[in-house]
Amino acid sequence: MRFLSASLFAVMLSGCPTTGAYSGPPINQLYYPTGIVHVDRPGNPHGLLFVANANFDKRFATGSVVGFDLNRIQGIPPFGAFDPAIGAPQLTGLNIGSEAVVQVASFSGEMAGLETRDGGVRLFVPTRSEGNQLHAIDVEIGPDDRPRLTCVLPPNAPEGASLTDCPSTAPSLTELEFNETGVPRAPSPFGVSVRARSCTSADDCEAGRTCDNGTCRAANGDVFGDVWVTHLTQADSPLASGKDPRGYAVRMDTDALALSESNYVNLGQGATSSVVQGSRWAYVTGRAYASNAPAHLVRLVRQALTTGTGESGLRSYVVSAGLESTYRVAEARGVALSSDERRLYLVGRGPDTLVVVNISDPTAEAPLLDVVRAIPLPEGSNEIRAIPRPGRSDLVAITCTGQGVVVLYDDDVGDLVAQVQGVGLQSFGLAYALRPPGARLFVTNFSDGRVALIDIPDLDRPQEARIAGYLGLQQLCLTRGTTTPGCMTTGVTP
Numbered sequence: 338m339r340f341l342s343a344s345l346f347a348v349m350l351s352g353c354p355t356t357g358a359y360s361g362p363p364i365n366q367l368y369y370p371t372g373i374v375h376v377d378r379p380g381n382p383h384g385l386l387f388v389a390n391a392n393f394d395k396r397f398a399t400g401s402v403v404g405f406d407l408n409r410i411q412g413i414p415p416f417g418a419f420d421p422a423i424g425a426p427q428l429t430g431l432n433i434g435s436e437a438v439v440q441v442a443s444f445s446g447e448m449a450g451l452e453t454r455d456g457g458v459r460l461f462v463p464t465r466s467e468g469n470q471l472h473a474i475d476v477e478i479g480p481d482d483r484p485r486l487t488c489v490l491p492p493n494a495p496e497g498a499s500l501t502d503c504p505s506t507a508p509s510l511t512e513l514e515f516n517e518t519g520v521p522r523a524p525s526p527f528g529v530s531v532r533a534r535s536c537t538s539a540d541d542c543e544a545g546r547t548c549d550n551g552t553c554r555a556a557n558g559d560v561f562g563d564v565w566v567t568h569l570t571q572a573d574s575p576l577a578s579g580k581d582p583r584g585y586a587v588r589m590d591t592d593a594l595a596l597s598e599s600n601y602v603n604l605g606q607g608a609t610s611s612v613v614q615g616s617r618w619a620y621v622t623g624r625a626y627a628s629n630a631p632a633h634l635v636r637l638v639r640q641a642l643t644t645g646t647g648e649s650g651l652r653s654y655v656v657s658a659g660l661e662s663t664y665r666v667a668e669a670r671g672v673a674l675s676s677d678e679r680r681l682y683l684v685g686r687g688p689d690t691l692v693v694v695n696i697s698d699p700t701a702e703a704p705l706l707d708v709v710r711a712i713p714l715p716e717g718s719n720e721i722r723a724i725p726r727p728g729r730s731d732l733v734a735i736t737c738t739g740q741g742v743v744v745l746y747d748d749d750v751g752d753l754v755a756q757v758q759g760v761g762l763q764s765f766g767l768a769y770a771l772r773p774p775g776a777r778l779f780v781t782n783f784s785d786g787r788v789a790l791i792d793i794p795d796l797d798r799p800q801e802a803r804i805a806g807y808l809g810l811q812q813l814c815l816t817r818g819t820t821t822p823g824c825m826t827t828g829v830t831p
Contacts, residue, residue: 359501360398361440362390365433367403367809369393370781370788372448372529373766376458378482382415383407384770385484386779386808387476388788389445389462399440399504402448402462402474404484405433414805416772417794425790425804427811436485441472442504446527447611447720447766450476451591453559459489459591461564463510463526470507471526471566471587473594491594508596510568510587519576521601523585528567528611528622531591533560535616543590543642555592562591565619565638567609571626584608586621586638602640602653607633611671611720615678617700618656622669622683631661632668634683635694635706658694658706666690671721675731680748681706682733684721689714691721691735691746691753712753715740720767724776726796734778736764743767743780743791745799755799760789761807777805786812 362368372389385406392400407413409432442464450460458476463469473489488503498506510523534553536542542553546561553561566589571582586602586609589595610622623633635658640651660683667687674681678699683692691712697705717739723731730748737744741764745755761782768779778791787809793802 359435359438359440361401361438362392362397364401364403364435364438365431366812367431367781367786367788368397368400368812369783370786370809371445371766371783372462373768373779373781373788374448374450374458374460375768375770375779376450376452376476377770378456378478381406381408381482383410383413385478385482386768386788387448387450387458387460387484388766388781389441389448391445391783392443393783395443399502400443400445400464402439402441402445402460402472402486403431403433404437404476404486405431406482406484408482410808414790416777416805417775417792419792419803419805426806428806428808429810431808434483437483439474439486439488439501439503441474442466442468442470442507447529449529449531449564451531451533451560451562451564457559459531459559461529461531461566461591463529463566463568464504465525465527465569468504468507468509469511469522469524469526469568470504470509471529471589471594472503472507474503489594491596508594510566510596512596513598514576518574519578520572520574520583521585521598521603522572523566523568523587523601524572525569526566526587527569528609529564530612530614530619531562531564532614533562541642557592559592563614563619563640564589564591565612565614565621567612567621569608569610569624571606571608582606582626584623584626586612586619586636588619588640599651602638602655604633604636604638604655606630610669613672613674615674615699618704620672620674620681622672625668625687631665633657634660634664634666634669634685634692635672635681637704656703660692660694660706660708664692664708664711666692670719671735673721673723673733675723675748676725680709680723680730682721682723682746684714684718684735685711686718689716689718689737691718691733693748710751712746714744714753715742715756719765722767722769724769724771724796729797732776732793732796732799734767734769736760736767736780738763738765738783741782743778743802745793745802747799755802757791757802757804759804760791761785761787762813764789778802786810
């Protein structure tokens with residue numbers, strides 16, 4: 338993913354260290370938002386939203402993750418209630434409390450969340466700035482639906498470590514770079530997927546965890562699962578030699594941020610982009626790594642416990658789907674899996690294309706993947722989500738960063754069925770909330786500091802999708818480099 342111009346790179350390399358005191362973007366604003374997660378709450382018509390602020394121009398010492406109760410935003414439109422005479426409202430009062438903000442490193446990528454217990458959520462955010470860190474954030478949701486965010490501390494965190502300054506303790510995915518070989522490491526971590534681990538017995542859940550109604554639980558009762566992380570830059574060996582490049586998929590337990598060599602799965606040549614998990618396999622998309630070599634569009638990876646005579650512990654499995662041998666695009670970006678895991682929806686670049694892939698047996702030892710069709714997309718296609726529709730194929734939503742549009746694909750039709758224009762500048766992150774018979778989409782606009790709300794009143798009629806409103810202060814003066822006093826608070830040049 339490339340945002341804005343190369344002229345900002347010099348600014349990007351001159352970041353400031355964190356100090357423990359809050360030094361991120363303004364708490365009540367969004368600043369270069371990227372990853373986004375929505376969580377529903379009983380009795381709350383709108384739910385909660387969590388957004389990662391990338392701090393792309395390094396104006397502040399760190400980025401941040403913020404959470405807010407959508408129901409507390411004055412003027413937020415009820416789902417499906419659109420008045421063309423009024424248009425889409427601009428809602429700048431996000432009512433984000435200081436307890437609902439934590440600092441993360443700059444250049445955040447995607448964000449994923451796992452509901453743990455009692456309404457709690459654990460968020461995972463990879464960042465590409467100094468340290469190449471993976472941040473884990475716990476969300477405690479009170480009876481008033483106000484979220485409280487705290488950093489998850491790794492096992493080696495010092496006593497008294499900050500619970501709001503996550504970069505001070507978050508694990509680095511390049512911490513092994515100075516060993517003899519320089520690997521394993523995952524520079525420029527970007528994509529992330531989290532999924533609860535299913536089980537039939539405690540043997541499926543590793544030591545110290547239990548199996549409860551088909552789901553693994555940690556010792557404290559939290560739902561336990563797997564988090565997979567991708568990275569955009571290949572790792573060479575030795576470090577900085579330019580030799581023996583390779584990409585990794587990194588897997589960690591959701592209840593422990595312990596990182597060792599066993600967490601890195603070597604995929605061979607080719608960096609990675611995004612990842613989605615099924616019940617057995619994780620599907621990892623690939624970036625281009627050489628001008629004369631096609632990218633590995635999809636690689637399947639998993640880690641499984643092995644027990645028995647002479648062998649125990651985790652074993653890694655990697656399967657190349659080989660899609661690039663049957664359909665050619667330069668590289669792949671976002672990826673989504675259908676509800677029944679029989680379809681993989683892949684965003685390709687060069688040219689921008691939605692590649693629809695059939696999965697013959699998603700729980701097999703080596704599933705077979707075949708390209709079903711390819712649909713041209715608007716410029717700069719990036720993130721993708723599959724929205725379930727009972728009795729029908731999923732509806733697929735895709736953000737197109739270059740054009741600031743969101744398109745909808747219907748697999749029953751086999752084509753794009755809607756295009757929502759005017760979403761914002763560099764639309765990227767994508768989340769949704771089901772509101773039967775429809776759904777509301779939440780889209781981060783990287784370059785204007787807002788989240789767009791898109792309502793699909795009826796998922797069987799996606800052509801009726803429309804922009805319902807915007808959250809956050811539009812900050813064009815900031816993202817265009819203006820430092821005039823008042824720009825930060827008003828979003829416009831006085």
